Amino acid sequence: MSDFDSLAQAVFHGDFDGVVSATKNLLDRGVNPLDVINKGLLAGMDIVAPKFKAGEMFVPEVMMCAKALGEGMKIVQPLLSSSEAASAGTVVIGTVAGDLHDIGKNLVVMILKSGGFNVIDLGVDVSPEGFVNAIKEHSPQIVGMSALLTTTMVNMKKTLDAMEAAGVRDKVKVIIGGAPVSQSFADEIGADGYAPDAMAAKELCAKIIKG
Amino acid sequence: MLIIGELINTSRKPIKEAVEKRDAGYIKKIAKEQIEAGAHYIDVNCGTMVFNEVEMMEWLVTNVQDAVEAPLCIDSPNPEALEAGLRLCRYGQPMINSITDEKERFDKVLPLVLKYRAKIVALCMDDTGMPDTAEDRMRVARNLHAKLTAAGVPEEDIYFDPLVKPVSSVETAGIEVLETIKMIKEQYPKVHFTCGLSNVSYGLPNRKVLNRYFVVQTMAMGMDGYILDPTDRDMMGAIYASMALLGQDAYCMGYITAHRKGLYRHES
Known part of the structure; x- marks a missing residue:
């Protein structure tokens, strides 16, 4: 070996x-x-x-x-020198407003980090403004939103609207995940992608960065 | 023991499809199967139908009751959907799933509990978030108990849900729930419990085995209600066996009946 x-x-x-x-x-x-x-x-x-x-x-x-x-x-x-430390890409991630679930989100964070991504974890119950501010501050290529509740998945749409209103929506690709969420829901609210699990989320991020 | 059949939930694919196609026959069949398998209540949850939950709740409740004369557990975080379902309940005392000590939710759900004299599932969480320890849960349970009883809800109608989290992410998630049940039971002997416990096994292999052992462990602590799939024969077999062992089954007739129904046929 x-x-x-x-x-x-x-x-x-x-x-x-x-x-x-x-x-x-x-x-x-x-x-x-x-x-x-x-x-x-x-x-x-x-x-x-x-x-x-x-x-x-x-x-x-x-x-x-x-x-x-x-x-x-x-x-x-x-x-590592600063050029070597360059990551696979920057991902801002969080569980949307009103939702306190973080197990799935944390798993995605770990898998992304282990895939060489620079991950900014905003935690749980993140307001639409919280996401918008993080986009302005960290200039990520990707924003990941998580929700475990049918009552909070609608806040994904609100967050997308807030990004639109703040003029940052087209600066990032937005991907979503969580038990009640699906590809069709992603399409419906105008997200750029959906991943059913942490591994798929990593593959999706890699694909987005590649362009 | 109160068994609430969990199958009529639009987060399950066959139910979602049946609702989308307005296939009343399938809904009725699932309702009947759950009652025949030993469920006392039928849970109705269409929370995934974000844009027409109220309308779907009405449709489901009507069809379930056309099939079975059983009381229902109306399951939604949305007070409008709760009321839509409760208004149509015809048989027995309805149950509401659920209230929490989150201010907004509490204030909106409490009037429904009183108006429909419903049993109420009280989730041990509040505006500070999801509890980790038994002490966190106990603090919420104390508040909820005080507020609900002060409002006139009989103690026997309160069903505490200790909020089960996966042991795959925090090793102590199971024991904290067991401690909580013990503490609530000691302080409020008249209240009841319920929970959806399959969360405990998330992320692990052989989930059904873990779920089954956790039923037995929680029952030993005083848990007396579950939201589960009553057509899972192994699970129901574990519950009947556990009741007999805990002295909750006169002459062991429940256990013997389960034996005659073939629930233990593969055991020897």
């Missing part, structure tokens, strides 16, 4: 100590920090993603893997 593989395996097994020692080991030997991320840490998540999608791995395991990956990132990130 190569050293990259052993790092990837440590991520895959959610082995915090293993990730830390494998990461340090690679860096000590002068391996390029960017390679440590791409060929080691993210490669580990690439093993996890399809298994989660196929129902072979489960939510707590994915969280553990993402946290393990984060441990490695903490060590590598300070070593």
Whole structure:
């Protein structure tokens, strides 16, 4: 097994100590920090993603893997030059107004982060103005909205309207997710995309950034 | 034990399709199956029909009652949809799902509870958000109990829902609910409980197994109502067995009847 593989395996097994020692080991030997991320840490998540999608791995395991990956990132990130640190893209994400559910949203945040995205997590019960202000402040390419309630999914439309009114709607692609939401609902309210789960959300974001 | 059949909910695909096609026959069939399987109440929820929830509620309630003479649990966060359903209830004491201690929701739902003398599902959450610990839930339960009883709602008509969250994201989500039930039961022996518990297993394999064990655990703490799929024979079998073991089943007749109905046929 190569050293990259052993790092990837440590991520895959959610082995915090293993990730830390494998990461340090690679860096000590002068391996390029960017390679440590791409060929080691993210490669580990690439093993996890399809298994989660196929129902072979489960939510707590994915969280553990993402946290393990984060441990490695903490060590590598300070070593990156600013150009290297450039992310896969910036995503502003939050649960819409009136809705306090965050499990699904948090999972999407973790998966996106592990996919190299710069994620600004606005938390739960985010007002339309909250989203608008975050777009102005962070200039993301993508805005993700989450809702778990049929009563709050309508606030996705209100948030889109607020973006329109503030003149920032065409600066971003807006994607939505959450149990009561569907592709047809996304079409109906004029969102740019819908993802049924965290993995699909990552793929969707990657597709949007590619253009 | 109060079993509320959960199947008539437009977030379920076959129900959504039936509602869109106005297929009354399918709705009636599902209502009958749930009562035959042991449900005491039929939950009616069309919250996903965001743009015509009131109209759909009326249609569903009418059709369900054409099929079964059972009381209904009118399920919506929208007071207008609640009232539309309650107005048409013909059999027994209706149930409202649900009230919370969020100010706006409380103020709008309480008049309906009083007007229709309904049983009320009281969700342990308030404007500060979703509770994590048993103590958080208990604080909301105390407030709701005080406000509801002060308004004249009989204690026996209050059904506390302790708000079940997935153990896949917080390991202590299950035990906090068990603690809550115990605390509420100690402080208010006359109130009842209900919950939709399938949330507990979100994100994990073999969800039905976890749901079933959690029913048994919560029952042991004093839980006496569930919103679930009554046609799930394994689940209903677990409930009848648990009732017998907890001394809630005179001469174990419920359990024996379940045996005769074949609920345990695959066991040996």
